[in-house]
Amino acid sequence: xxxxxxxxxxxxxxxxxxxxxxxLIAGGKVIACxxxxxxxxxxxxxxxxLREIDAHGLIVSPGWVDMHxxxxxxxxxxxxxxxxxxxxxxxxxxxxVACLPDTNPPIDSESGAEYVRLQSERADGADVFPIxxxxxxxxxxxxxxxxxxxxxxxxxxxxxxxxERTDLLLKGLKYASMFDRIVSDIPRDPFLGRGVxxxxxxxxxxxxxxxxxxxxxxxxxRGCLLARESGGAWHAAHIxxxxxxxxxxxxxxxxxxxxxxxxxxxxxxxxxxxxERYDTRxxxxxxxxxxxxxxxxxxxxxxxxxDCIVSAHAPVSDERKDMEFDLAPFGGxxxxxxxxxxxxxxxxxxxxxxxxxxxxxxxxxxxxxRMKGRKGTLAPGADGDVALIDPxxxxxxxxxxxxxxxxxxxxxxxxxxxxxxxxxxxxxVFEMETAVTR
Amino acid sequence: xxxxxxxxxxxxxxxxNREHLLSLxxxxxxxxxxxxxxxxxxxxxxxxxxxxxxxxxxxVVVNLFFETSTRTRSSFSLAAQRLSADILDxxxxxxxxxxxxxxxxxAKTLEAMGVDIFIVRHKNSGAPQMLAEALDTCVVNAGxxxxxxxxxxxxxxxTLRERFGDLKGKRIALVGDIVHSRVARSxxxxxxxxxxxxxxxxxxxxxxxxxxxxxxxxxxxxxxxxADFDVFNILRIQxxxxxxxxxxxxxxxxxxxxxxxxxxxxxxKDVVIMHPGPMNRGVEITPAVADGPHSVILEQVSNGxxxxxxxxxxxxxxxxxxxxxxxxxxxxxxxx
Numbered sequence: 001x002x003x004x005x006x007x008x009x010x011x012x013x014x015x016x017x018x019x020x021x022x023x024l025i026a027g028g029k030v031i032a033c034x035x036x037x038x039x040x041x042x043x044x045x046x047x048x049x050l051r052e053i054d055a056h057g058l059i060v061s062p063g064w065v066d067m068h069x070x071x072x073x074x075x076x077x078x079x080x081x082x083x084x085x086x087x088x089x090x091x092x093x094x095x096x097v098a099c100l101p102d103t104n105p106p107i108d109s110e111s112g113a114e115y116v117r118l119q120s121e122r123a124d125g126a127d128v129f130p131i132x133x134x135x136x137x138x139x140x141x142x143x144x145x146x147x148x149x150x151x152x153x154x155x156x157x158x159x160x161x162x163x164e165r166t167d168l169l170l171k172g173l174k175y176a177s178m179f180d181r182i183v184s185d186i187p188r189d190p191f192l193g194r195g196v197x198x199x200x201x202x203x204x205x206x207x208x209x210x211x212x213x214x215x216x217x218x219x220x221x222r223g224c225l226l227a228r229e230s231g232g233a234w235h236a237a238h239i240x241x242x243x244x245x246x247x248x249x250x251x252x253x254x255x256x257x258x259x260x261x262x263x264x265x266x267x268x269x270x271x272x273x274x275x276e277r278y279d280t281r282x283x284x285x286x287x288x289x290x291x292x293x294x295x296x297x298x299x300x301x302x303x304x305x306x307d308c309i310v311s312a313h314a315p316v317s318d319e320r321k322d323m324e325f326d327l328a329p330f331g332g333x334x335x336x337x338x339x340x341x342x343x344x345x346x347x348x349x350x351x352x353x354x355x356x357x358x359x360x361x362x363x364x365x366x367x368x369x370r371m372k373g374r375k376g377t378l379a380p381g382a383d384g385d386v387a388l389i390d391p392x393x394x395x396x397x398x399x400x401x402x403x404x405x406x407x408x409x410x411x412x413x414x415x416x417x418x419x420x421x422x423x424x425x426x427x428x429v430f431e432m433e434t435a436v437t438r
Numbered sequence: 439x440x441x442x443x444x445x446x447x448x449x450x451x452x453x454x455n456r457e458h459l460l461s462l463x464x465x466x467x468x469x470x471x472x473x474x475x476x477x478x479x480x481x482x483x484x485x486x487x488x489x490x491x492x493x494x495x496x497x498v499v500v501n502l503f504f505e506t507s508t509r510t511r512s513s514f515s516l517a518a519q520r521l522s523a524d525i526l527d528x529x530x531x532x533x534x535x536x537x538x539x540x541x542x543x544x545a546k547t548l549e550a551m552g553v554d555i556f557i558v559r560h561k562n563s564g565a566p567q568m569l570a571e572a573l574d575t576c577v578v579n580a581g582x583x584x585x586x587x588x589x590x591x592x593x594x595x596x597t598l599r600e601r602f603g604d605l606k607g608k609r610i611a612l613v614g615d616i617v618h619s620r621v622a623r624s625x626x627x628x629x630x631x632x633x634x635x636x637x638x639x640x641x642x643x644x645x646x647x648x649x650x651x652x653x654x655x656x657x658x659x660x661x662x663x664x665a666d667f668d669v670f671n672i673l674r675i676q677x678x679x680x681x682x683x684x685x686x687x688x689x690x691x692x693x694x695x696x697x698x699x700x701x702x703x704x705x706x707k708d709v710v711i712m713h714p715g716p717m718n719r720g721v722e723i724t725p726a727v728a729d730g731p732h733s734v735i736l737e738q739v740s741n742g743x744x745x746x747x748x749x750x751x752x753x754x755x756x757x758x759x760x761x762x763x764x765x766x767x768x769x770x771x772x773x774x
Contacts, residue, residue, distance in 0.1 A: 204646045204648045204649065206563055206585060207563035207582070207584035207623065208585075277567060323540060323541070324568065325564045326562040326583070
């Protein structure tokens, strides 16, 4: 089916476009963006039926690209599957998801990477691509076959846990650069960063072990130095501290190939949330930090030090969270709220331009995943991936209605401004009113 | 005691409406004083030849201990028995948690057998809070992880009030492993609420400087401030909680922070020495100090019984009153 999106505000930072207009998608690709000529429309209708969407009052954004989500398949299908995760992503406005390899078994082989792509095709949701293991079995002992994995569809490499061995990280950065892939590192010192929440006054009073901000800053310093040494592209999967922003700024000033992402949950909540009730839905990685960290992250986003927004979706089956704080697993279900939470905090609370925010969620992550031109833009020839956003619509997060198999959400019950009305993945339309159905 | 005074105390008891004791942080000064005043009345029971009152007759109290304990558990058991309650002792080794059952399920199973009060000790901070939210019984925190040990804090304060009366302006030092000490946190909250000036003393690796935010003084050199305090509460070095050692050796610790006769001689003449037990004799405190004239360590233990009787009595009263009045359960709902 061809799709004609009419009279929306098209915001596509990759084309430096912010104007009212129409978008035509046919054969799964964007045919025209801005003005749709009669000829083009006629061509499109030759083989396909046309669905028209009135986008008046909506923002027509490129579909968002999430470069940090755990989809748990294979191995922990109770928490999430590629199918449930891909559909949850679509509901949240993400049309592309790069899923992490810390599954059981880990995605460290060509067949593993191909399995992710196959499951994605069957999923009827967002397009899912594998981030593959940097080392065999994500064990941090020897490099995985990065060349073969790149061929099989790996969009980036990550062990999804802190790298103990600095020599292997350096080697991985060097070797991955041959295949033009980033290494997405978990920025946390493996020894210093072992606590269950942010270090500080709250942890001290609650009697919980702390993971200090310096454990993150240290890892960012190491990443920047190794990027310089290797010439490779080092990416901080998610940062949460003022120190990390500071060190990323140094790295970028030096024009190193370094990048970083932030999860909107780390912009909305502080570690104070844990104080009163030891609520395990706030047990997250990276941990909730302080108000001054939030302020530094926001400034980092405004100044361009932060490259992109990620959901950091880490679904955990509900019953496993129903435990003592120390024993409960880290994580939360955030892929359905990340886009809206980002609009709430950056556009509505902070007054940032919608265009810059969309860049953080689409063009820049697509570039980092080496999908520039194909994903994260509405330029003709790109995949027909769109998020139609009602920018001011108020709604309340209700995690019990999530499509994701995990219903543990750190901002459950919050009121957000900005909601996804339609998501389109390669021409397939998902309408939010009726949940995800074509 | 005059009739007027008696009336106000009765009034206090009847306005007490908490059904859980989870921390001293959550209590007001008035609530702390209510417990202490109630405890004073129960202290007298221990001096009778028949050491029993019928306040909790027919009620079921369960000691749910997921960590080993001798003194706290026996103190709670005796307290419950003196109030005529039925008491059941459960330790983690004997429970189903070893078979994979969750904490809440274990407690709910027992609750279904008609338990009125759970006394919970657990190695994870926040565990009693979790049970208080999940159950319709009273929950008493008997020490959770490195968070709080409220009845220990209360009995320490009770002991000091017996000695000093008003604690306003009294200078009290907590010495040792503050980071891992739930006793320290409960003492800090309780003492500061009663107007005492609290200091913590210990090695930099065991004393979090973030406590300054609570108005607590932080020192690392014991000998420099040794003459400045009315009370030293010596905390146990908790090797089992530290994971990695936080100082080079027990020998070095004892040399820097151990309270011995030589140090005692440099303290104030009327200084009070406390220890929550169990003691590592020869490490944080020498036998001569522990058993000497300044020590109130055994008084602390006897007072603990009265304080725990008071706590059980007050919580049970509040729950009975709520049930009589047909009130809803105090189970928390998740705030939105």
